[in-house]
Amino acid sequence: MKRYLPYAIIIAVFLISTVAGVELYQSNQDQPSARTGKLAFGMPGAAPPHVRGPAKAPVLLEEFGDFECVPCSLFYPILKKAKTDYGDRLSVTFREYPLTKHTKAPEAARAAEAAGLQGRFWEMHDSLYENRLVWLNASSTRAALIELAAKLGLDMERFQKDMDSEEVTKRLAADRDRVGSLELDRTPSVFINGDRMTMRPITDENLHAAIDAALGNKK
Amino acid sequence: MRPSTPLWEIKNEIVKAPEPPVVDPNGKSAPTRRRRLESSLYILAALIALVGLGDSIYLTVHHLTGKDVDCLASGGCETVLTSAYAAVGKVPLAGIGATAYFSAFSLATLAGFGRRWARSLLLWLVGGMLGVTGWLLYLQAFVLHAFCDFCLLSAALTTTLFAIVLAIFFTGTRATRRLPQ
Numbered sequence: 001m002k003r004y005l006p007y008a009i010i011i012a013v014f015l016i017s018t019v020a021g022v023e024l025y026q027s028n029q030d031q032p033s034a035r036t037g038k039l040a041f042g043m044p045g046a047a048p049p050h051v052r053g054p055a056k057a058p059v060l061l062e063e064f065g066d067f068e069c070v071p072c073s074l075f076y077p078i079l080k081k082a083k084t085d086y087g088d089r090l091s092v093t094f095r096e097y098p099l100t101k102h103t104k105a106p107e108a109a110r111a112a113e114a115a116g117l118q119g120r121f122w123e124m125h126d127s128l129y130e131n132r133l134v135w136l137n138a139s140s141t142r143a144a145l146i147e148l149a150a151k152l153g154l155d156m157e158r159f160q161k162d163m164d165s166e167e168v169t170k171r172l173a174a175d176r177d178r179v180g181s182l183e184l185d186r187t188p189s190v191f192i193n194g195d196r197m198t199m200r201p202i203t204d205e206n207l208h209a210a211i212d213a214a215l216g217n218k219k
Numbered sequence: 220m221r222p223s224t225p226l227w228e229i230k231n232e233i234v235k236a237p238e239p240p241v242v243d244p245n246g247k248s249a250p251t252r253r254r255r256l257e258s259s260l261y262i263l264a265a266l267i268a269l270v271g272l273g274d275s276i277y278l279t280v281h282h283l284t285g286k287d288v289d290c291l292a293s294g295g296c297e298t299v300l301t302s303a304y305a306a307v308g309k310v311p312l313a314g315i316g317a318t319a320y321f322s323a324f325s326l327a328t329l330a331g332f333g334r335r336w337a338r339s340l341l342l343w344l345v346g347g348m349l350g351v352t353g354w355l356l357y358l359q360a361f362v363l364h365a366f367c368d369f370c371l372l373s374a375a376l377t378t379t380l381f382a383i384v385l386a387i388f389f390t391g392t393r394a395t396r397r398l399p400q
Contacts, residue, residue, distance in 0.1 A: 006332040010325045013269065017321065021276045028284040042303045044363060181303045 040191040045178035046171035050121045053091030059214045064097040064189040067128045068105035072188045076129040096175040111145040114162035261331030268324035271376040278313035299367035349381045
């Protein structure tokens with residue numbers, strides 16, 4: 001009898017741990033209201049990230065955007081409306097992904113990050129999209145970006161210094177690493193609770209449908 | 220002695236008489252006490268592996284359900300557990316850890332019950348686990364710049380497991396050091 005005792009113990013532990021794992025899984029699944037969204041797996045990106053909304057919202061939307069790209073500028077009002085519609089149930093994270101083919105996007109990304117160092121990222125983000133043609137068509141992109149920043153009432157001496165700072169370079173590099181780890185090739189790339197949104201074009205309707213699906217609401 | 224046996228064969232039959240075992244006042248020999256100590260250490264290793272199994276199951280479930288892990292001290296759980304290194308393909312790393320801890324538990328239990336073949340297998344397994352643990356600690360410290368409590372607990376458990384198994388292996392009786400037969 002003693003000969004089989006270790007095997008009996010091993011089988012018992014296997015059964016108990018399997019049952020405990022399944023129970024824990026089911027108890028976590030049974031609480032959709034308390035569920036927190038998740039981000040896509042990959043390199044972590046710049047920390048802290050630029051987040052609009054509560055960090056533990058049930059739906060976490062992560063956008064990889066470029067301030068120069070046309071689809072991103074079209075997506076901007078759609079996302080802003082969705083954020084208004086869903087309130088605290090939706091959290092939006094913005095990641096810098098200036099495409100290499102866009103000559104002015106890196107400078108705009110630096111401007112947004114420099115504003116972020118003064119805690120004004122989202123104001124600069126909105127201003128960059130809303131005044132996209134202004135700074136894109138300006139004879140000096142940098143001068144136009146500085147003008148936008150001045151309108152937001154930023155500390156301009158610090159802003160100009162931060163635009164070329166190592167800290168901004170590191171943040172952009174960290175976001176680029178995340179882009180690479182997720183193997184992205186276009187902007188805007190959107191993830192909802194870790195799943196890439198593949199519907200094209202991103203319209204008001206299909207963004208709402210995707211958020212509803214993530215919330216567990218069936219229409 | 221057989222009269223017909225040649226002299227050179229007789230020499231070969233001469234063997235050293237075994238040394239009398241050291242007997243303690245309770246009437247138990249030193250090797251018996253050592254075997255008991257080893258068995259106790261293997262049972263301790265099995266219990267440590269059991270704690271590691273619970274830790275890994277918890278992390279696996281949270282990985283699969285996408286729920287937040289309650290980080291106690293470090294605050295870097297989310298960064299670590301949602302990083303690219305938290306899964307191998309679609310398989311959560313914590314799930315692989317759970318399999319490793321369960322295997323360590325099984326081998327330690329078998330070794331504790333006197334199955335010699337399990338002992339060196341356990342040493343190899345825990346050695347491998349220690350290697351992976353070292354790599355994961357490096358990732359947390361130098362790549363992700365964030366630490367996860369549950370990962371640190373696992374690292375401590377694996378290190379303790381390795382220390383116990385290694386200590387038994389090198390201080391154990393000759394029999395415990397034999398390779399699987």
